[in-house]
Amino acid sequence: MSQDTSAACPVTSVSTPLASGCPVSGNGYDAPPVPLGPDSLTWQLFGDWRGLLQGPWAGSMQNMHPQLGAAVEQHSIFFMERIPRLLRSLYPIGGVVFDGDRAPQTGAEVRDYHIGIKGVDGQGRRYSALNPDVFYWAHSTFFMGTILTAERFGDGLTEAQKRQLFDEHVTWYRMYGMSMRPVPETWEQFQEYWDHMCRNVLENNWAAREVLDLSSMPKHPSLQWIPDWLWKQHLRVLRPFAVWVTVGLYHPAVRELMGYGWTRRDEWLHRIFGRLVNLTFKALPKRRRFHPRARAGWDRAAGRIAVDAPLEHTPARNLPPLEHRGKPIHYCPEI
Structure with missing residues (x-):
């Protein structure tokens, strides 16, 4: 995988503009793709609250990618507002699956949140969040997170269901309008891709380690009533437990990379x-x-609410600090 990528975005024609900013790349789509629906296995498994249990896994796995880790270290405010950022990110990310005909627009919005995220890391390597290899790596963790949640915290999956989820994750990825070049063609090829990334590409870096360090995690705005001393005691219990749950989800090569044992x-x-x-x-x-965005998708499909009902958005308590609002890189739409 190339680590030296241009910061520029290639321009191609798109028949239906979906969001401002970086146009789709050459292997993206020429028209909005058909989104996933309630008949998909992804709708059945993605978007429920069990997924929060693999949140530290997904965050650390994403950040282990050299380019993504550098981007988080240099651009993100995640570590000063962990819980609000996690909770508000779930809305657009979930919308790429559950927004029905509006899913391609939601995908383009998520893609465009990343336009300004680029630079040079501490080793002199250039990075861009819109490098197709980087963007697909992040998406692959959502896909694998769905599988791991079903296997570890659900009823399990058959091999046929994993293949179905793989096919659906390709459709899901098309919603972003990104290049399809990095996407494996089969479930078998994806397993080879995942193993290669875990063994040969991921790095034990600051951003990944920081995800697992909950010792200084700020309280959510709704939890300010909890005394500081009690919050610190809570984190002393939560931190080792969350790390243990996360390590149990890691690929064996990632456990070794990050220095964890497993008996x-x-x-x-x-x-x-x-x-x-x-x-x-x-x-x-x-x-x-x-999650509310997923629930709204099910409600539209069942006729409980109109198909064109306004999309669910994060409540104000999950917005970033005032000085960072309106900056798309923080998963906060311009308001």
């Missing part, structure tokens, strides 16, 4: 924890199992 006992306990999560999750009312 048979760890594996057994991790599986037991996953079963408890699944049993607890099934006790929830079905509509309450999904």
Whole structure:
């Protein structure tokens, strides 16, 4: 994979403009693709609250990519507002799956959030968030996160279901209007891609390690009533547990890269924890199992709300600090 990429965005013709900013690249689409719908397995599995359990896994895996890690270190304010950023990001990311006919527009908006994210890392390597290899790597973690959540915290998956999810993740990725060049053609090729990335490309860098360090995680605005001393005690318990859950999801090569061990006992306990999560999750009312953006998609499909009802957006409590609002790179639309 090339690490020296141009910061410029290639321009091609697009029959239906979807969002301002960087046009789609040469292998993107010439017309909006057909989005996923309620008949897809991705709708069944992606967008429920169990996915939060693999949040540190997804964040750290993304940041281990050399270019993505550099971009986060130099451009992101994630570590000063971890919980709000995570929660507001779920809305547009979920919308790429659940927004129906508006999913390509949502995908283009997410893509365009990354236009200004480029630079040179500490080793002199140029990076761009719109490098197709980088953008697809981030998407691949969403896909693998869906599989891991189903396998570890759900009912499991058959090989046929994994193949179906792979095919659907290609359709899902088309919503961004990015080059399809990095996308493997088959499930088997994807497994080779994933193994190669984990063994040969990912790096143990500051941005990845910082995701796993919850010792200084700020309180969410809705939790300011909690005394500081109690919050610190909470983090002392949460930090090692969250890391343990995350390490259990890592590819063996990533565990070695990041310096973590994993025993048979760890594996057994991790599986037991996953079963408890699944049993607890099934006790929830079905509509309450999904994130609001996903729930709205299901409601439109079921006729509970109009198909053109306004899209669900993050509540104000999840917006970034005032001085950073209106900056798309923080997953905050211009307002």
